[in-house]
Amino acid sequence: MTQASTTVKPDAVGVAHTRVEALDKVTGAARYAGEIPFAELAHGWLVLSTVTRGRITSIDEAAVRALPGVLTVLHHGNAPRVKDDVVGALGRPDPIVEVFQHDRVPHAGWPVALVVAETSEQAREAAEALVVTYAQEPHDVAFHAGRPGVYTPPEMETAKGDLDAQLAASAAVVDAAYTTPEQHHTAMEPHAVTVRWHDGRLELFDSNQGSKWVADDLANLFSLDTSAVHVRSEHVGGAFGSKGLRAHHVAAVMAATELQRPVRVVLTRRQVFATTGYRSPTAQRVRLGADADGRLRAFGHEHLNLTSNLREFVEGGAGFGRSMYDADAHHTVNRVVPVDVATPTWMRAPGEAPGSFAVESALDELAERLGIDPIALRVRNEPTVGPVSGLPFSSRNLLGCFEEGARLFGWAERDPRPRVRRDGRWLLGTGTAASTFPSGAAPSTASVTAEADGSFTVRITASDVGTGARTALGLIAAEALEVAPERVRVRIADSDFGNAWVAGGSMGTRSWGWAVMAAARDLRERLPLAAGEIPEDGITATTDTGALIAQLAQKERYAYGAQFAEVAVDVLSGEVRVRRMLGVFAAGRIVNPLTARSQLVGGMTWGISMALHEEAVRDAASGGYVGADFAGYHVAAHADVPAVRAEWIDDPDPDDPVGIKGIGEIGIVGTAAAIANAVWHATGVRHRDLPIRPDRVLLAEARQDGRPDA
Template identity: 80%
Template sequence: MTTVAGADAVGVAHTRIEGRDKVTGAARYAAEIPFAELVHGWLVLSTVTRGRVRTIGDEAVLGMPGVLAVLHHGNAPRVRDDVVGALGRPDPIIEVFQHDRVPHAGWPVALVVAETSEQAREAADALVVEYDREPHDIAFRADHDGARPVQDDEVAKGDLEAQLAASEAVVDATYTTPEQHHSAMEPHAVTVCWDGGRLEVFDSNQGSKWIADDLAHLFSLDPSAVHVRSEHVGGAFGSKGLRSHHVAAVMAATELHRPVRISLTRRQVFAITGYRSPTTQRVRLGADAGGRLRAFGHDNLNLTSTLREFVEGSAGFGRTMYASDAHHSVNRVLPLDVPTPTWMRAPGEAPGSFAVESALDELAEKLGIDPIELRVRNEPAVGPVSGLPFSSRNLLGCFEEGARRFGWAGRDPRPRVRREGRWLIGTGVAAASFQAGAAPTTASATAETDGTFTVKVTAADVGTGARTALTLIAAEALEVAPDRVRVRIADSDFGHAWVAGGSMGTRSWGWAVSVAARQLRERLALFGSDLPKDGVTATADTADLIAALAQKERHAFGAQFAEAAVDVTTGEVRVRRMLGVFAAGRIINPLTARSQLVGGMTWGLSMALHEEAVRDDAFGEHIGADFAGYHFAANADVGEIEADWIDDPDPDDPVGIKGIGEIGIVGAAAAIASAVWHATGVRHRELPIRPDRVLLAEAARTDA
C-alpha cells in the first residue's frame, strides 16, 4: 500500500489490502484450509415437503468405501432449543437431527461422513430414507386466510380513508416481488475440529463471535471453548449466519474426533440457507391538486415458515420518506410449509421501495407533475411518523445533483414518444433510503516495538473492503501512514462485535477502532520512545457511547436514475445507463465504496429484470435451483452504471460514517420499472419484467 499521511488516509482511494492474495489464490476460504486427517460430511435433505421420517437405511451405506458415520435423529447428539443470539432466535433448522418431523422440502434428515468428499456424496445419494407424507401448503396468495398482521408492526396517523376520499388524485395499486436468493460466489462451507475440549471452527460467515456464541449455547459449552475464524468470505448478503451445516459438522467432529468439513452444493444453498420472501404490497396514495400528499397507505404481505416468523418489513420504507396528513402502514405474514426466509441485502427496503417509488411515479403521472418535483413537494422536515429530527437528510441534494448529471431537465415527460430504430427509450427515477445504525463493539489497538500497530476487531469482510476501510480509520486516528497498521479481523477471540449486516458493520467496527486508536495515542505520550517488549495496548468498548446517542432518525439517502430501451416485438429490456447519487455519510475508501454502490445498483437491475425463484406447488421444491435456472444479471446485461455521492457526514458519529452496503439496491428496480413505463406507456407492477410480460402487456395495450 502506498504510504499516505494519517490525516489523508480516510477519503483517499486505496486498493484492498488482501486484493493480491485473492486474485493469486493465496487467500484461503473456509473449504480450502488444509487439515491432517480431514474427513468430509454430506447433508441428506428431505424429498418430501411435509411429514415424518419413517426409516433411514444407514446400515446399507455404512459398509460403503470410506464411510465413517451416518448421523440422523436416531443417533445424533442432543442440542438445546432455546438459543437467542445477537439477531434474535435463529431458524429452528439449526436444531438438526433432533426429531423425525419434516416441516418443509429440503429439511436436513441425515449427515454422511466419509474419508473423501466423493465417498460422502456417493453414500448420501445411496441412502434410502422413507417418509410418511402429509398434505402441505406452499401457496403464497394475498387472499390466503392464514395471513396475519405482525405484532407491534402497524403504524397509523390520521384518518387514511377520509384523506383518500378528499384527495384530487389517488393511486391504489398492488405490486409484487418474487422469491429471491443471495447467490454469493462462495457457497456455504465450514470446517470443525474438536481438540482438547475446544471447538476450532473455520467458517464462511458474517460474524465470528456471533457464530461462536450461538454454537456455545447450542452445545452447552463455555463460550471460551468455541473459537471461530472466518478470514475470507466470498459474499454473504444476509445468508451466512448460523446454519444447519455448522451444527452437523460440530456433531460429527465431536463424535469422530477428527476434523470435519461440510461444503454445500449450490442446490443445497438454495434449499437451506434462506432467501428473500416474495411480497404482495398494496400502496394507496392520495394528493391534492398541487401534489401534496394527504394519504399514504402501505400494506405488505410476505410469507414465512411454520417454524419461525420472519418479517420482510417492506411497509417500513415509507415511514421515513414522505410527509402526509394520514399514514397507515402494516406488515403481515403468511405461514406456509416452506423454509424460513432471512435477511437479504436491504431487507424490507429493496422490495418496499419498488412498491412505494413506483406508486409515486404513477401519482406524478396522474397529477402531471415531474416525478422529482413531486418528491420535493413532499419532503418532510422531521420523521413523517416518528416526529423525530433527522441526524442529517440530503435527499433533495441527491436529486439535484443526479438530475444535473443525468440530463433530466431535457426529458419529455410523455411516454412512448422516444424511439431509436426498434427500441423505445424511457427514463425513470426513484428515491433510496436505508437506516444508519450502530451497535456496541469492542476493539484493541497495540503499538508494537518495531513502530507498527496491530488492531484487532471481530469484524467480517464479506467482500466489501471492510479490512481496508478499518486500516484507514485506524491510521487516521493514530496519525500514521496506513502501511504501518495491520488490522486483524474475523476471530471470535477478539471479543464482541457487530456482524456484517444492516449497513452497520464498518460504522460499528470503525467507531470502536477509532476510540481504541485515540486512547492508544494518548497512552503512548506517557511512554515516549521506550516501549515494553510486548508493546502498548488500548482497548475500547462502545456500548456506553452508542447508548448515549440522541434520539434521531438516522438514514442514508440517494437518488436512482435509469434509462431503459425496450423492444416490444421481442420483449427485451436493456438498461442502457444508471446513475446513483447518494448522501451516505463520510466515505472512507472511495474505491471500494463505489464498488459497493455499483454492486447494489447492479443487483437492483437484476431484481427488476431477471431474478425469480419458483417452487413447484405439488412437490414444494425449487424449479431450477442453480445458476442455469435462477437468472441474474450477467456482464452482457449490464450497461453503464455510475455511482457517486455528495458530502453528508453523520454529525453524531466520530468517524462520520452512515453505511453504504445496502442503499445501492434500494430504489433501483423502481427507477427501471418507471423507465420501462416511460418507454412503452405500460406499467409493470410485477417483478421481474420478463420478456413474456412485456409482450403480454404490449398485446393488451394494442387490444385496448
C-alpha cells in the same frame, strides 16, 4: 519507536486505497473456509428431504455404512441432543439449526442426515445412495394476497389520521397492487465450514458474517462455555444476509465430536437454496392521495410476506415510507402468512428493497396522473421531521441527491410523454426513484496495539464479506493514530477478539470504525507516557463503545439516494435492456472511495437483477424449487450492466465521530422502481410485478393493442 515518529499526516480516510488483501485474492493465496488444508480431514455431505411435509419412517443406514470410505451417518436416531430454546445476540437462530433432533419434516429440503467419509466424492456417493422413507402429509406453499391465514405481528402497524377520508378528499388517487418474487442471496462462495476439536476447544473455520455471533450461538446450542468455542472466518466470498449459524455448522460439529477428527461440510448450490434462507415473496398494496399541487393527503402501504411454520420472519417492506413521505393520514402495516416453507431471512436491504419498489412505483404513477415531474413530486413532499416518529433527522440530503443526479443524468432534457423516443426497434425511456436505508450503530469492542517494530495492530471481530472492511478499518485507525496506513495491520473475523457487530444492516463499518477510532485515540494519548522504546509485548488500548452509543440522541438516522435509469424495450421480443444507471447518494463520510464505489455499483447491479431477472419458482405440487441453480435462477451478468455510475454528495452524520452512515445496502434500494418507471416511460405500460420478463412485456403490449389472445 518514539512518539515523535508517529506524527505523520497520513493519506487515510477519504483517499482511495486498494484492498490490502487484493493480491492474495487474485493470486489464490487467500484461503476460504472450504480450502484450508488439515491432516486427517473427513468430508460430510448433507442429505435433504425429498418431501415437503411429513415424518421420517426409516433410514437405511446399514447399506451406506458399508460403502468405501464411509465413516458415519448421523440422523435423528443417533445424533447428539441440542438445546431448542437458544436466543442469541440477533434473536433466535433459524430452527433449521436444531438438526437431527426429531423425525418431522416441516418443509422441502429439510436436512435428514449427514454422511461423512474419507473423501468428498465418497461422501456424496454415499449420501445419494441413502434411502430415506417418509409418511407424507399434505402441504401448503401457496402465497398470494388475500389467502387465508394472514396476520399482523405485534408492533408492525402504524397509523395516524383517517386514511379513507383523506383518499376521498384527494384530487388524485393511486390504489395499486405490486408483487416481488422469492429471491436468493447467490453469493459466489457457497456456504462451507471446517470443524475440529483442538486443545480442548471447538474450532470452526467458517464463512460467516460474524464470528462471535456464530461462536456464541453454537456454545448455547451445545451447552458449552463461550470460551470453549473459537470461530474464524478469514475470507468470505459474499454473504448478503445468509451467512449466520446454519444446519451445516451444527451437523459438522456433531460429526467432528463423534469422529474426533476435522470434518468439512461444503454445500452445493442446490443445498444453499434449500437451507440458508432467502428473501420472501411479497404482495403489496399502496394507496396514495394528493391535492392537485402534489401534496400528499394520504399514504397507505400494506405489505405481506410469507414465513415458515417454524419461526416468524417479517420482511418489513412497509417501513420504507415511514421515514420518507409525510401525509395527513399515514398508515403502514407489515403482515405475514405461515406456510410449509423454509424460514426466510435477511437479504441485502431487507424490507427496503421490495418496499421501495412498490412505493416509488406508486409515486411515479401519482406524478403521471397529476402531470407533475416525478422529482418535483418528491420535492413537494419532503418532510422536516420523521413522518411517523416525529423525531428530527440527524442529517437528510435527499433533495441534494436528486438535484445532483438530475444534473448528471440530463433529466431536464427528458420529454415526459411516454412511448415517444425510439432507437430503431427499441423504445427508450427514463425513470427515477428515491433510495434510503437506516444508519445504525451497535456496540463493538476493538483493541489497537503499538508494536515494538513501529507498526500498529488492530484486532476486532469484524467480518470482511467482500466490502473491503480490513482496508477501511486500517484507514480509520491510521487517521486516529496520525500514521501512514502502511504501518497499520488489521486482524479481523476471530471470535477471540471479543464482541462486535456483524457485517449486516449497513452497520458494520460504522460500528467497528467507532470502536477502532476510540481505541486508537486512547492509545495515542497513552504513548507519550511510555519512556523510550515500546516494550516487546507492545502497548495495547481496548475500547467497548456500548456506553458511547447509548448516549446518541434520539434522531432518525438514514442514508439517502436518488436512482436514475435509462432503458430500451424491444416490444417485438419483450426484451428490456438497461442502457445506463446513475445513483447519487448521501451516505455520510466515505472512508475509501475505491471500495465504496464498488459497493454502491454492486448494489445497483443487484437492483437491475431484481428488476429484470431474479425469480425463484416453487412447484406447488412438490413444494420444492424449480431450477435451484444458476441455470434456472437468473442473475444479471456483465452484458446486462453496460454503464452503472455511482456518485455521492457531502453528508456527514454530526453525531458519529467517524461520520459514516453505511453503504452496503442502499445501492439496491429504489433501483428496481427506477427501472420499472423507465419501462413505463418507454412503453406507456405500467409493470407492477417483478421481474419484468419478456413474456410480461409481450402480454402487456398485446393488452394495450386489444388483442383477444392477451
